[in-house]
Amino acid sequence: MDEVSQTIKTQPDWRYLLAEFYELYRQIPAGGSPRIRSHQRQAREAISRVIKAGAELRLQTAAQKPVTAHLRRALDQGRSGTMASIIRSLDCVADSLSWQYGYEKVPPGLTGTYAYAEIAGPQGPVVTTEIILGVVLFAPGCTYPAHAHQGITESYVCLSGAVSENHQGVYVPGSMIFNPPDHLHRITVGDREPALLAYAWLGKAGDLAGQKMVFSRPRK
Numbered sequence: 001m002d003e004v005s006q007t008i009k010t011q012p013d014w015r016y017l018l019a020e021f022y023e024l025y026r027q028i029p030a031g032g033s034p035r036i037r038s039h040q041r042q043a044r045e046a047i048s049r050v051i052k053a054g055a056e057l058r059l060q061t062a063a064q065k066p067v068t069a070h071l072r073r074a075l076d077q078g079r080s081g082t083m084a085s086i087i088r089s090l091d092c093v094a095d096s097l098s099w100q101y102g103y104e105k106v107p108p109g110l111t112g113t114y115a116y117a118e119i120a121g122p123q124g125p126v127v128t129t130e131i132i133l134g135v136v137l138f139a140p141g142c143t144y145p146a147h148a149h150q151g152i153t154e155s156y157v158c159l160s161g162a163v164s165e166n167h168q169g170v171y172v173p174g175s176m177i178f179n180p181p182d183h184l185h186r187i188t189v190g191d192r193e194p195a196l197l198a199y200a201w202l203g204k205a206g207d208l209a210g211q212k213m214v215f216s217r218p219r220k
């Protein structure tokens with residue numbers, strides 16, 4: 001029997017979630033930075049094209065990681081704040097998310113405290129070569145080691161909890177962190193609550209398709 005292909009039209013929870021990402025990139029201020037404003041506009045344009053195209057939905061095998069035991073708390077904490085709308089939308093697809101480490105060798109200490117789940121990208125679940133969207137979850141006290149993305153412009157939006165990047169600022173729900181290509185960044189998470197961030201990656205289709213996390217060697 002032929003498998004009926006699914007799209008964001010037949011599975012509208014995913015379309016609503018994309019619309020919530022679009023709203024994030026419309027509502028969060030650029031803080032006077034033309035570079036961030038341009039990134040936000042490019043993200044909106046890409047998301048808008050994915051929605052209009054009625055993109056294919058190729059669900060990955062649902063997968064949990066130890067850190068996903070903190071997901072419910074992270075969603076609950078985000079429900080009462082400014083990010084409530086996207087939190088509700090994420091909750092609708094939570095059972096279908098495929099939580100991954102993304103590294104062949106997971107850095108020590110990260111197996112129980114970190115995982116990410118893709119929402120859109122070349123590997124799906126919403127299939128697109130224009131942008132990668134996802135969420136990353138950190139357990140309380142997690143340090144996400146220094147990494148950079150070649151050829152990729154990245155933004156994180158804090159949805160729940162609080163994080164710092166490179167000890168240079170504290171980001172709470174509704175804040176956006178902007179990481180240009182090759183920018184080395186390390187994230188720390190408060191001791192008491194998990195943190196949930198949405199992310200968007202923009203770059204050339206080839207860079208998005210071949211993207212791998214890159215860790216710097218730990219300094220002795």
Ligand SMILES: [Fe+2]
Pocket residue numbers: 147149154179185
């Ligand atoms: Fe990153």
